[in-house]
Amino acid sequence: MNDMSRTPRLASKRPSRPAASRPAPQDEEDGVFPDRTGRTSKTPFAEYAPRLHPEVPARSAGLEGRTDVRPGHGTLRDPEGLAAGGLVPADRIAALEAVAARYAVAITPAMAELIDTGDPHDPIARQFVPDPAELHTLPEENADPIGDDVHEVTPGLIQRYPDRVLLKLVQVCAVYCRFCFRRETVGPDAAHLPPQALEAALAYISSHPEVWEVIVSGGDPLVASPRRIAALMERLSGIAHVKVVRFHTRVPVVAPARVTSGLVAALRSGGKATWVAIHANHPRELTAEARAALARLADAGIPLVSQTVLLAGVNDDADTLGALMRALVECRVKPYYLHHGDLAPGTGHLRTTIAEGQALMRALRGRYSGLCQPTYVLDIPGGHGKSPVGPAHFDGTSVEDWQGGRHVYPTRPTET
Numbered sequence: 099m100n101d102m103s104r105t106p107r108l109a110s111k112r113p114s115r116p117a118a119s120r121p122a123p124q125d126e127e128d129g130v131f132p133d134r135t136g137r138t139s140k141t142p143f144a145e146y147a148p149r150l151h152p153e154v155p156a157r158s159a160g161l162e163g164r165t166d167v168r169p170g171h172g173t174l175r176d177p178e179g180l181a182a183g184g185l186v187p188a189d190r191i192a193a194l195e196a197v198a199a200r201y202a203v204a205i206t207p208a209m210a211e212l213i214d215t216g217d218p219h220d221p222i223a224r225q226f227v228p229d230p231a232e233l234h235t236l237p238e239e240n241a242d243p244i245g246d247d248v249h250e251v252t253p254g255l256i257q258r259y260p261d262r263v264l265l266k267l268v269q270v271c272a273v274y275c276r277f278c279f280r281r282e283t284v285g286p287d288a289a290h291l292p293p294q295a296l297e298a299a300l301a302y303i304s305s306h307p308e309v310w311e312v313i314v315s316g317g318d319p320l321v322a323s324p325r326r327i328a329a330l331m332e333r334l335s336g337i338a339h340v341k342v343v344r345f346h347t348r349v350p351v352v353a354p355a356r357v358t359s360g361l362v363a364a365l366r367s368g369g370k371a372t373w374v375a376i377h378a379n380h381p382r383e384l385t386a387e388a389r390a391a392l393a394r395l396a397d398a399g400i401p402l403v404s405q406t407v408l409l410a411g412v413n414d415d416a417d418t419l420g421a422l423m424r425a426l427v428e429c430r431v432k433p434y435y436l437h438h439g440d441l442a443p444g445t446g447h448l449r450t451t452i453a454e455g456q457a458l459m460r461a462l463r464g465r466y467s468g469l470c471q472p473t474y475v476l477d478i479p480g481g482h483g484k485s486p487v488g489p490a491h492f493d494g495t496s497v498e499d500w501q502g503g504r505h506v507y508p509t510r511p512t513e514t
């Protein structure tokens with residue numbers, strides 16, 4: 099049963115809103131982007147380097163020419179800005195305004211400068227540039243695709259499993275991904291977690307000794323200020339049964355300059371075991387700046403894992419997926435989850451089939467180090483949690499090797 103009657107949601111379903119009235123991030127201290135980060139010309143994955151076209155105007159000029167973003171920040175937040183930044187042609191502005199009125203838009207300079215505007219299938223653009231296809235909702239799609247509502251125990255706090263809770267510290271993000279599973283609730287005009295809701299969440303955690311791990315998510319929790327993160331860690335430090343605090347974030351990849359020594363210190367404060375789960379979907383995202391940001395976290399002793407969403411036209415081929423996993427491992431990030439695309443509204447054009455995902459996992463198994471193997475998972479609609487959906491290599495009598503050969507294996511010890 100949905101217990102929302104006793105725990106009202108923090109952020110209501112996103113209403114359609116006039117594109118022209120889209121606000122900037124609410125909290126200046128929690129502003130997302132302290133400075134610009136440029137695309138490196140020395141990405142180690144040269145084969146994925148964007149092909150720059152001479153007819154494409156310099157995007158940096160377009161970014162700096164924006165008037166509706168804060169000086170020095172340069173995040174693109176509406177179709178007009180995307181056009182000014184050279185990411186979409188001007189004649190698409192009107193069509194994209196309808197999408198932007200429905201779902202939030204933000205592309206950081208780090209991601210904008212990775213986009214090859216000469217490639218109509220650019221995998222970075224596909225993740226961040228709005229598409230009219232998003233206005234087509236399929237019958238199986240759901241505003242709450244993984245069932246957050248069902249498991250919300252206090253506003254902004256979700257307990258789907260016995261030993262861990264997920265705290266939605268903020269509802270804003272540095273970028274807004276076109277496939278986001280929380281796209282109905284995240285956005286620059288969505289509510290922050292109010293102080294009284296945070297207190298209620300901490301009281302719940304404190305009174306539930308089975309909670310071993312707190313997952314801090316959102317939105318993207320690393321858009322919060324170091325001061326705010328340190329304050330949270332301080333509060334959690336007083337709850338003895340919480341041993342692990344895990345942050346889920348896209349910031350080190352999409353806004354790497356935000357990973358400052360102050361942020362790293364805040365993450366490490368409080369005395370708990372802090373883990374950071376990095377969201378990355380394409381090897382080109384692992385720029386020199388992103389790699390340096392990840393190194394700052396790893397060098398501080400913070401264990402890193404990754405989450406990747408399997409996306410049609412972005413990473414649904416073995417070469418791209420394998421290169422991404424290798425890039426992550428090179429950055430001391432252990433590939434953790436490969437998520438099957440959730441049934442979020444207007445995302446059907448970005449989803450693969452599970453059979454396609456399983457075939458990719460078989461390809462990874464054969465060709466890449468064991469360190470590069472994520473677990474392919476599906477968040478079961480309705481709030482039933484994650485389940486592995488990768489290929490089965492043992493059928494009860496024989497096991498499949500990495501080249502597809504089968505080998506009989508005894509099911510029980512031979513009686514002598």
Ligand code: SF4
Pocket residue numbers: 270271272273274275277278279280281284316317318348377
């Ligand atoms: S960063 Fe995460 S929460 Fe934010 S839009 Fe992307 S997928 Fe959604």
